[in-house]
Amino acid sequence: MRYEGNIYRPPSEARSYILQCTVGCSHNRCTFCSMYKDKKYRVRPLEEIQADIRMAKLYYNDVEKVFLADGDALAMETSDLVEIVKDLYKTFPGLNHVGIYASPESILDKSLDDLKLLKETGITIAYLGVETGDPELLKEIRKGVTYEEMVKAGRKIRQAGILLSVTVILGLAGRTPRAVDHARNTARILNDMNPDYAAALTLMLAPNTELYKKMKKGEFEIPEPFEILDELRIIIENLDVQECEFRSNHASNYVAVKGRLPYDKEAMLGLINSVIENNDLKYLRPDYLRGL
Ligand code: SF4
Structure with missing residues (x-):
């Protein structure tokens, strides 16, 4: 090959x-x-x-x-x-x-x-990187499309009868109060698209990226693990999708949850909330086991 x-x-x-x-x-x-x-x-x-x-x-x-x-x-x-x-x-x-x-x-x-x-x-299936539903953040990360265009793209795939699998990225707004808007708007864009599969990844930056360079200059900070989990909690809490499989079991994530929505929403939130309440790093995937 x-x-x-x-x-x-x-x-x-x-x-x-x-x-x-x-x-x-x-x-x-x-x-x-x-x-x-x-x-x-x-x-x-x-x-x-x-x-x-x-x-x-x-x-x-x-x-x-x-x-x-x-x-x-x-x-x-x-x-x-x-x-x-x-x-x-x-x-x-x-x-x-x-x-x-x-x-x-x-x-x-x-x-x-x-x-x-x-x-x-x-x-049979198309994989689309949505990354965030926050209109400003979409611009900042140079995704190349607006919120409305992203929704239109996702819906078009589904309208064609092709399964739609999307990814969003926890931590993408950095360690700022805007992280809450990122999480809420990400749930909103998922609701507007209603993908068949949605996966949350956690931001990990490679040295050859612009965001990494910003981080090195002190202009961007990746949120702490429990702040990342809070973003995940807000996204799931605000999801209103039908027949969608949601996962955070990618190797970049601190906690793996997986469920079919809307049915498994409470169980998924229960797991995340219990990890947040325990506030103990031992319940999280250690950094040396995380990867892209
Ligand atoms: S630059 Fe990377 S994230 Fe952006 S569209 Fe291309 S592959 Fe996807």
């Missing part, structure tokens, strides 16, 4: 064959993100991607899950994506899942008909 640079995938795609369709991220400007800083965005030639599929056939014979990388494979031409997805289903008879990273801009650039075509061809 041929890969260029570091390859990232959502935790739930751990067992997927990863097919690199694009190199890097078409946006690549978010102030907290280090993932594709070393890459200049480009779409790989279709023939090269199809050759990779042939190689994967020889190596795996059959696969059930494929994940299309890099950061924003949805930015490819729809006709090329359709070719790739058709080729995958033809090559792997056991295939039943094709996941893809999607930036809000590339979702908005596609027509609803394009997205429906991708769903019919076999893309």
